[in-house]
Amino acid sequence: MTKTADVATFERNAAKALEDGQLRRNLRSAMTTLSQRRRTLFADAEAFEKLRAQGQSIRRRALSRLPELLEQLEARCTDHGIQVHWAETAAEANAICLDIIRRHGAQRVIKGKSMVSEEMHLNHFLEEQGIEALETDLGEYIIQLDGETPSHIIVPAIHKNKDQIAHLFHERIPDAPYTEVVEELNAIARQELREKFQAGEVGVSGVNFAVAETGTLCLVENEGNGRMCTTAPPVHIALMGLEKVVEKLQDVPPLLRLLTGSATGQPITTYFNMITAPRQSDERDGPQEVHLVILDNGRSSIYGDPERRATLQCIRCGACLNHCPIYTRLGGHAYGHVYPGPIGSILTPQLEGLDEAGVMASASTFCGACEEVCPVKIPFTEILRMLRNEA
Numbered sequence: 284m285t286k287t288a289d290v291a292t293f294e295r296n297a298a299k300a301l302e303d304g305q306l307r308r309n310l311r312s313a314m315t316t317l318s319q320r321r322r323t324l325f326a327d328a329e330a331f332e333k334l335r336a337q338g339q340s341i342r343r344r345a346l347s348r349l350p351e352l353l354e355q356l357e358a359r360c361t362d363h364g365i366q367v368h369w370a371e372t373a374a375e376a377n378a379i380c381l382d383i384i385r386r387h388g389a390q391r392v393i394k395g396k397s398m399v400s401e402e403m404h405l406n407h408f409l410e411e412q413g414i415e416a417l418e419t420d421l422g423e424y425i426i427q428l429d430g431e432t433p434s435h436i437i438v439p440a441i442h443k444n445k446d447q448i449a450h451l452f453h454e455r456i457p458d459a460p461y462t463e464v465v466e467e468l469n470a471i472a473r474q475e476l477r478e479k480f481q482a483g484e485v486g487v488s489g490v491n492f493a494v495a496e497t498g499t500l501c502l503v504e505n506e507g508n509g510r511m512c513t514t515a516p517p518v519h520i521a522l523m524g525l526e527k528v529v530e531k532l533q534d535v536p537p538l539l540r541l542l543t544g545s546a547t548g549q550p551i552t553t554y555f556n557m558i559t560a561p562r563q564s565d566e567r568d569g570p571q572e573v574h575l576v577i578l579d580n581g582r583s584s585i586y587g588d589p590e591r592r593a594t595l596q597c598i599r600c601g602a603c604l605n606h607c608p609i610y611t612r613l614g615g616h617a618y619g620h621v622y623p624g625p626i627g628s629i630l631t632p633q634l635e636g637l638d639e640a641g642v643m644a645s646a647s648t649f650c651g652a653c654e655e656v657c658p659v660k661i662p663f664t665e666i667l668r669m670l671r672n673e674a
Contacts, residue, residue: 335541486515644674
């Protein structure tokens, strides 16, 4: 049974978001751009449907063998010198990260984009332990400066426009001039972050795909910060939900095309990193240690229910958010949880429990737009109905 207080909180958050005219304009501009780019890239509907079917098949196949593939991933990673850690809860994952950081006497962590780290509330945890955790993805850096959480799983600062970012930089970055020129704002952030990269002692990243066949960790990004976080510091910690494993290396290209095209309308991102081992004796760069933390945090329970297992097919592209009539009007913060939008509406109640997050299942019009654009064909409405019936 969903708590009445949670319903009231969501209703207040939604009302506040709807009254914020600037937020509505920011979201409308961003969503229009993202949806148009995606539509242009996937203009051939027949070809897109074939690619979607392939993506769905790859994810279903991986989930059908999930325990076996995770064991294979661990074995291959271990063979190559990657140290694998298993965490049943977010608290366990945080403790593992802290132990690694403290064993190396580190005080500064630089982070690439990772929604799993948001799920763990890793930054807050490390700060409580006296360890600085700096976000290096530009969007994550912007919201960290403003003391916020991501409002979108791909574009964390999608709720802000350049004028708001200009004021934020001028107020929070020492000696930063006020400018509304996008190129100059990028230069300010680049200069600030470049200095931080050089002082990073441990790098933390997410994982987009983990290949069981080869023990390879794949990281998708546009800014180069992910590569810096995973190669510049002597220690790299990669965080992944256990569902991110795929069977074969040949499964990655179709999923990569679906991910980048659905997320930002790009045929491919600027950078695609494949990490299979720490630095070797004949290599000039890279971390001396690579640690992989595999997080459960409720995913095994979802996996154990055949009717809801499709939730774990998600590749975190954000397309469902960009086309949802609720998300595009409220933004992500109104939901009050780490994962907003349609994927949040089916994932969060299962990760956190219906008592804590059942209201998320009500944040849907059942219009089916999310299902139409989902690159791996998740049956959102079917899962939502089950959750609503139980909530």
